[in-house]
Amino acid sequence: MKGNIAVCEGAIAAGCTTYFGYPITPQNEIPAYMSKKMVELGRVFVQAESELAAINMVFGAAVSGSRAMTSSSSPGISLKQEGISYLAGAELPCVIVNVQRGGPGLGNISGSQADYFQATKGGGHGDYRLIVLAPYSVKEMYDLTFLAFDLADNYRIPVMILTDGIVGQMMEPVEINPEFRVQSSEIKKDWKLDGCKGREPRLMRSLIMEEGGLEKHNWHLKKKYDGIKKTEIRCEANFPDSAEITVVAFGIAARICKSAVKKLRQEGLKVGLMRPVTLWPFPEKAISDIAAKSKKILVAEMNMGQMVEDVKLAVNGKCPVEFLGAPGGAVFSEDEIIAKIKKL
């Protein structure tokens, strides 16, 4: 299965009933596949006139209580930021897939990790967070998309799948976990708008003009975000207890680093890998613990250095943090990583 198709299958299995999209490379398999599959299943597919329209259609679908998804790639995700801020403000659950490409501007169409800041630090206006999941395999494209819908509903929060053109286009066998169960039927959306039959009318908004009202609302959001930080951090650590040098990487970069680390271990070098699966909430404590045991940390990302800032905050001076970058849609090779680690 191709990575982009795994996203679709994960979404469909999770009970995604509405998809709204707009064409952009390298995620075009998603709207194409959804246009066929969703119709076959009697679910909703609309090709919107723009990314703005697509994210606002998601807003409408989420308001009505439906599980909704949109997908795009970097320049298109920039256009969606207005809508994402409104979704976060109104606490509407949805799933947004960013199959990243090189930037800034129109950039290029090869895989990139340059939207880390945009995804984890806001992107739109105002104080808010998204849950950001970073798959590193086709299987995880399926699994994390599936998980994203439950997280979104549980916390009334937009969830972003931050992947890239390489994972999106990659083909791998996917074994589907039969244990996966959709929680949607258990989550009561007592806030949705579906007509006020038998109840008081409801209101959905992010405009809070009452004296002190917005401050109160934002403290409520903060409390929710703090709760998510306590329970939803996901990461994978390889050889955390015996590594002198630990590589920290996410997504496709982690995939390349993982095989580099494996080769170096075979040579007898004490290296390890820490892979954040949730980029927000960020696995600060796990990285801090590793830093306490490591001599050095290497952050490898396909950008000019973005996650490295969060790693440095987590490490907080416990050990030196080095950086290996590949901006502009470039990918580093396993050999480059091996050479860099050997030089440390």
Added chain:
Amino acid sequence: MKKVFSKPESLQDKNNSYCPGCGHGTIHRIIAEVIDELGVREKTIGIAPVGCAVFAYYYWNFDVTEAAHGRPPAVATGIKRCLSDRVVFTYQGDGDLAAIGTAEIIHAANRGENITTIFVNNANYGMTGGQMAPTTILGQKTTTTPNGRDAKRDGYPLKVCELLSSLDGVCYIERVSVSTPKNVLRTKKAIKKAFENQLNNCGFSLVEVLSQCPTDWQMTPVESVKWVDEVLSKTFPLGVYKENTEQTRK
């Protein structure tokens, strides 16, 4: 005793925030009356715009969501595609619909979304203090056209009914006003038809209502209704621009 006038159930018993002489209150009430008469209050979802009427959700007594500036037709599309048996309408001003949301309204109309749009044209941005709107008429003074709208610098007033009536997905388009009791009755008839079309699954309906904004026009309420009749409706002639109720969405 026979009751001849009362507050519609679809309107909450509240004072509104609109200026004296503003048309929004009248238009809100007309919508509430129509929803009551059609018996659809409990299955209606309204979409409030950005602008003065953002607070519409405090005045109507049914489910209402806010939307980003210009995006109500996209939000309405999302809701209606999920809940096709509900009544979904957008309430939008001229800045919202005819400037920042031009793409959304054209494409929702062109897809023939089975929704209703009430488009309030008061020829300026009211909430932000009276700037030029896409529907500001030539020569009209606003805070951003201090010498009057000049076609050479500012372009021409955008005629939404004329523009949208050329689209195949559109079922019904009419321009009305709330300047006189007769026009108010005409507006109610048009709005009712626009909602009935949705119930009959006919596709996209839009009613443009020419409305007064005495505060930003710097007129008295009486002068402002006169200006709608004598000046504004010359650029924006009242009437039915398209009616194709035979059309049923497949």
